[in-house]
Amino acid sequence: MTKTTYREAIRESMRDALRRDGRVFLMGEDVGRYGGCFGVSLGLLEEFGPERIRDTPLSESAFVGAGIGAALGGLRPIVEIMTVNFSLLALDQIMNNAATLLHMSGGQCNVPLVIRMTTGAGRQLAAQHSHSLEGWYAHIPGLRILAPATIEDARGMLWPALTDPDPVLIFEHGSLYNLAGELPDNAGSVDIDNAAVRRAGEDVTVITYGGTVGKTLAAADVLAAEGIGAEVIDLRTLRPLDEATVVASVVRTHRLVVVDEGWRSGSLAAEISARVVEQAFYELDAPIARVCSAEVPTPYARHLEEAALPQTGDIVTAVRGLMPATVSRP
Structure with a gap:
């Protein structure tokens, strides 16, 4: 290594x-x-x-x-x-x-x-x-x-x-x-056709990519401490989307949160949500949640920029909002 x-x-x-x-x-x-x-x-x-x-x-x-x-x-x-x-x-x-x-x-x-x-x-x-x-x-x-x-x-x-x-x-x-x-010293080509499951979980699927993967994994750690198993999927390839991996995960967990640093309107998060509804609507036990950037030009001031972008706490809150009280385990 x-x-x-x-x-x-x-x-x-x-x-x-x-x-x-x-x-x-x-x-x-x-x-x-x-x-x-x-x-x-x-x-x-x-x-x-x-x-x-x-x-x-x-x-x-x-x-x-x-x-x-x-x-x-x-x-x-x-x-x-x-x-x-x-x-x-x-x-x-x-x-x-x-x-x-x-x-x-x-x-x-x-x-x-x-x-x-x-x-x-x-x-x-x-x-x-x-x-x-x-x-x-x-x-x-x-x-x-x-x-x-x-x-x-x-x-x-x-x-x-x-x-x-x-x-x-x-x-x-x-x-x-x-x-x-x-x-690894022998690191070479990787698969550019399929999404990667970065963390397995059974309670909710969280789809993300790029710069928000780290924040999403940090949110999964917080949720795990509360007894909520979040499955984190890194899309890796945004076109063509690996629908099979996304849908298969939702079929297992029955809940979906999409984290996307783009603006919410007309976003990649909206496209993923639509495809899941088209293919796995009756598998969902809760509405799909999206965590996106605020629909404003990105501010310069650090505190305002942080407030405008998806953060770990926002992802945790979105997941909690989908979970029934009985899911949380000590």
Whole structure:
């Protein structure tokens, strides 16, 4: 086992991909000499050179478009967008080009492109740099959406994403970069098709992903002390959703809480809730509960930001609200 961080695990995943396949290259703002806005690509320029670690102009539409062209030309680009809000400047390229070319070409043109970006709030970056928009992108057919929540997934999701013939977006929650832990020395690719049960439980299913997985596991610890067994499921892949794992868990526990840092209206949490109602309505013993961010631009002040985001206490309260008095055990 090797002690590492989420940030270092992502760097190692890129180093591994660059070594494995000469077609792989990284491009984005400040990914080269600066080492990346969040230090993820530090040292890669010195190891692989400027042909494969490419600093780009400050134009997301230009370098995402260039990445699409490179993918169409047979390369395997990793495009880094600094933060998720900047991806909106390349939305036309992502939605109207990368996601549609396979279909509009009658299956002739795959776009094997990986786009990495930082998402999420909780770091006092105010309204313009604290979005959780992965649910928006999960709305778009033609894209695969990944949200690594653990060091193992941060290390192991990139290579299978690069081998996917279609575009993949990886959302890295900014609060996780300093997450420290151990990683097996032989760590490699992970499953990007199925959700992961991070904690087993029999009383309630709690669905989450990305930056709220840690808060949800902490809430499960609190609930366990009260005799409530919460099953925590990390979605990992937001599109396509692993409905089978979600529904199977709800069938066992008969209760569901969805934790989503996105805004509640039109959210990924709403989509998951709808699918469970469609497929397992008569298995539910209580209404589905959702824990989402307050529907306001994310505040800068720390106490206001914390109040606006899903917190461990909010998750505990939501679960308690679904439980009959007889479930709590000493």
